[in-house]
Amino acid sequence: MAKVTVTDHPLIQHKLTIMRDKNTGSKDFRELLTEITMLMGYEVTRDIQLTDIEIETPVVKTTAKVLEGKKLGIVPILRAGLGMVDGLVNLVPAAKVGHLGLYRDPETLKPVEYYCKLPKDIEEREMILVDPMLATGGSAVAAIDVLKANGATNIKLVNLVAAPEGIAEVQKYHNDVDIYVASIDEKLNDHGYIVPGLGDAGDRLFGTK
Ligand code: URA
Numbered sequence: 001m002a003k004v005t006v007t008d009h010p011l012i013q014h015k016l017t018i019m020r021d022k023n024t025g026s027k028d029f030r031e032l033l034t035e036i037t038m039l040m041g042y043e044v045t046r047d048i049q050l051t052d053i054e055i056e057t058p059v060v061k062t063t064a065k066v067l068e069g070k071k072l073g074i075v076p077i078l079r080a081g082l083g084m085v086d087g088l089v090n091l092v093p094a095a096k097v098g099h100l101g102l103y104r105d106p107e108t109l110k111p112v113e114y115y116c117k118l119p120k121d122i123e124e125r126e127m128i129l130v131d132p133m134l135a136t137g138g139s140a141v142a143a144i145d146v147l148k149a150n151g152a153t154n155i156k157l158v159n160l161v162a163a164p165e166g167i168a169e170v171q172k173y174h175n176d177v178d179i180y181v182a183s184i185d186e187k188l189n190d191h192g193y194i195v196p197g198l199g200d201a202g203d204r205l206f207g208t209k
Pocket of ligand 1: 080
């Protein structure tokens with residue numbers, strides 16, 4: 001079974017509470033999402049491989065660790081996923097960023113791809129798929145399908161808030177994908193919103209309604 005990591009550091013919990021508050025405006029919401037994603041990135045990147053290099057400090061020659069250079073790719077699910085890109089790119093500036101747009105077909109209710117631009121060497125990269133809200137899991141499953149169809153074999157999913165239903169759905173179809181979340185909330189309501197959640201993440205990020 002794929003691993004689910006809840007990155008519930010006190011700073012993350014504090015910032016997430018402010019994001020949940022309906023009185024928090026878009027500017028603060030955006031900045032907090034970037035800050036939380038950066039803090040989550042500390043855990044998400046914990047298993048990046050290191051290698052030894054020789055350096056010379058002002059005192060002595062020594063061997064020290066640097067990142068081995070295995071490449072990362074970050075893919076936000078449009079549009080709310082865009083709010084999680086900067087936090088990760090700040091940590092790993094060499095990461096390539098793909099974009100994946102999905103909408104829900106009003107009749108079948110299934111996610112349909114409308115935009116897809118991915119790094120071309122996706123099979124050599126560790127791919128980090130980001131979307132603030134993991135609700136039903138339908139978009140996440142479809143997005144992982146797209147990444148795998150394009151050659152990705154090493155994928156992590158990073159969400160801010162997840163419903164238990166969404167986690168179960170991803171685990172059902174993509175048992176090889178580890179999931180990182182800041183909170184597992186109570187449930188989905190009848191309109192597909194996470195409870196207690198934070199409302200529509202895209203609208204709150206971009207000030208739309
Ligand atoms: N998408 C959101 O933006 N919020 C939810 O609560 C569920 C899905």
